[in-house]
Amino acid sequence: MKKKVLIPIALLVCAVFASCDDKACYCYERVSTTQVNETVLYVHPDTPCSSLGRENRGCLESEERGTVNPEDIAK
Numbered sequence: 001m002k003k004k005v006l007i008p009i010a011l012l013v014c015a016v017f018a019s020c021d022d023k024a025c026y027c028y029e030r031v032s033t034t035q036v037n038e039t040v041l042y043v044h045p046d047t048p049c050s051s052l053g054r055e056n057r058g059c060l061e062s063e064e065r066g067t068v069n070p071e072d073i074a075k
Contacts, residue, residue: 025049027059030074038070 022042026049029037041052041059052059058073 021045023047023049024062025052025059026062026065027052027057028070028074029057036070036074 021044023045025041025043025047027039027041029039031037041049043049043052049059049061049064053073053075056075058075060068060073
């Protein structure tokens with residue numbers, strides 16, 4: 001009985017710690033001329049956040065937040 005309980009708990013703990021290796025990228029997308037939406041994407045630490053930018057989205061590394069105006073990178 002204890003093994004049936006401990007196995008799911010162990011899997012959950014492994015999943016939680018595995019996701020801690022990801023880094024957060026902050027992406028900005030213009031939804032109107034005056035409004036920009038922010039979304040957070042979690043990626044592998046080796047992935048540059050700038051590579052997540054698309055036609056209507058610009059993304060920043062977490063340490064770049066506050067140094068760049070989101071209005072300037074939102075497309």
